[in-house]
Amino acid sequence: MLERLSWKRLLSELGLACVPALIVGLLWGGLPWLLLVAVLAVLFWHFYNLMRLSHWLWIDRTMTPPSGRGSWEPQFYGLYQMQLRNRRRRRELGNLIKRFRSGAESLPDAVVLTTEEGTIFWCNGLAQQYLGLRWPEDNGQNILNLLRYPEFSRYIRQRDFNKPLTLVLNNQHHMEFRVMPYSEGQWLMVARDVTQMHQLEGARRNFFANVSHELRTPLTVLQGYLEMMNDSVMNERSRGKALQTMQEQTRRMNSLVKQLLTLSRIEAAPAIDLKETVNVPMMLHLLQREAETLSNGRHEIHFHTDPHLNVFGNDEQLRSAISNLVYNAINHTPDGTRIDISWLRDRQGAHFTVCDNGPGISAEHLPRLTERFYRVDKARSRTTGGSGLGLAIVKHALSHHNSRLDITSEPHKKTCFTFTLAPRLIVTAGMQENAVH
Template identity: 65%
Template sequence: MLERLSWKKIVVELLLFCLPALLLSLFIGHLTLLLLISVSCALLWHFYNLLKLSRWLWLDRSIMPPPGRGSWEPLFYGLYQMQHRNRQRRRELTSLIKRFRSGAESLPDAVVLSTESGHIFWCNRLAQQMLGFRWPEDNGQHILNLIRYPQFADFINHKVFDEPLTLGFNNGSYIEFRVMSYDEGNLLISARDVSQIRQLEEVRRKFFTNVSHELKTPLTVLQGYLEMLDDETRADIRQKALASMKGQTERMSSLVNQLLTLSRIEAAPRYQFNETINVPVLLDTLFREAEILSNQRQQIHFDIEPQLQVAGNQEQLYSAMSNLVYNAINHTPEGTEIRVSWSLTPRGAKFSVRDNGSGISREHIAHLTERFYRVDPSRSSQTGGSGLGLAIVKHALNHHDSQLNIESQPGQGSEFSFVLPLGRVIEK
């Protein structure tokens, strides 16, 4: 309908321009000349409107088109409508891109968009943090120039993305890469930090290996003695076998109990760490237990500040303290001196266990809180140690906003201590 109206207007405009020439020729003649002048005026009028259109499209910043007459009115209006639709589409596209980027920024993975050849055209903030990209400086860079590892280059160049690639970085982290093709010629590369998963898998593997090793020895002993009891009937041999089996079962029971304690400490919720703990009373009980365990093999001294109480979990804190004291008794030679102190310092409440035993080499200190780690495995087996005591101490202290400090030198003894922050000290 608009197109027909436009043609009608063009014909009417032409007639309007020619009509004066026709009327004037009736009086003065020269019809051809007058028609030529009329057509020239029509061309000049259209040329003037064309200039207005060009100025509006390229120079004028206003949204509204210039006023038009005749056949130019629908043209100006049509261009205005087309521009309005384009602006609306651009707004919708901009909004869609913003929503996409906002969603991509909220993902727990690093996201990189690239061409099929590997040239990057967008990445989220996590990619900048995890992979070290700089944006927008790295826009257009080839991804192999930014992630320079042979395994990753083979993964990208082979273009077989059925399985993810796990890559170990120089900083010790492990990143899992997944690549998906989309939109004909573009690649979506996602990266996830799986370092913690790898560490947990390694801990799980070591845990089962160590537990299997710990249980294998006592079970072998029990099996051997049971087979011997089938053949031997002498009372002295039977008594020796029963005593040995009892010791091995106690060792296995202690191992299981410590594993359960460690599991319980790791799973304990935070709200359980605000009860008032009368530490002097706990240490009085621990002193009596330590004397029984030592059986006068060491000289044990307790120096306790009688009014110093803290907030926390009594079971876990007592477990941490008792493990440190029992370790000192079990792993220091006869005749040594063990000093246990509980005092208030400017940093908080300090618990310390010091001995003048043989000490520990520097290379072992960093590993002492690892599960099943032993400085001397043969001696630990003799004393019944499981290698879990200091792991229990570490997790219990983490729940109390503290950490275990170890100072030791060969031949000069050792000190195991921790400080509970002032925020946990209860004034009396």
């Protein structure tokens, strides 16, 4: 077992070298010279090991120190143990840094490490994606030279980081910046993408504004007629007209509330279990009667249905999606329009299409048709009782069935609303027989 070097060991080594010289000198003479030679031999031994140590420290590239004898053995062994501890510590620090960087890469936020002067010395992948930084090319660059926004520069220079800074970048992302001390002389900057939050807030404001606007018109009509009935005596014809108008407005408000509740219920519904068998042909058979009644002979309606094409899904949501598409075609196309409704199977799956040869829809309106309360012709929609919620209901109902609504239109030629359910949702003949038994 090696022990640390002590004075006792050094003196014992010196004694071992001098005792033979002392004995020989006492027996044959020349004691001083023999003692001098012994001391010089000990010094030469120490100088020799010092040179070996210096050679290993400055010239030799090996990781293991040279082996030693005597008092130098614990020194070289101690250096070797210290080297092992340093290696282990470096590995631990390296693993710690790797874990930190791995954790920072896993964060849903952009992370940038800078000095107090703003010099970047690390950033994660999202910082490169959102903020346009490049790593390691931007190592050592000042962040104010890379993010050239006056609000951001003032925020950094004022060093008042109690409140976050929200900034709209050139890529139209809304970023929320927070800066906090990381270590001595260093800052940790976290940038979070709050674009969706701003969009949701805008959608919420628009939703309440649209609902208020939609309800204000029928309520104003009802209030006006009620005041007329209260302030003056109305003849039978005027009273009948007023009652008919109020009933129409009441039905319109009732329809709007029902659609809002339907949309809210579909949006709030959790992921549905697509194991319920939906008899779409029977649904379309009943819907055909309703469509013909609603049209009252004003349109040429044709249904093309595969009588054996049933699917897995949610009956209520698919009924809402299909009925809204059919009713929209009837309500928003002029008299004499041909409407073709098809429910057929193709290579992509179960294919539902509603096509008409009406006036069509301009290309600029197509991307926004599924937005809540969006209407191409607001005046006509109010005349027909449209609320602008039907296609929003269709969109969310189809999303629960892993499908989406495709809209194509050629003005004055053809307009088609289409969705496809995946082949895995089609009920095969064998499944139908098992369900019957």
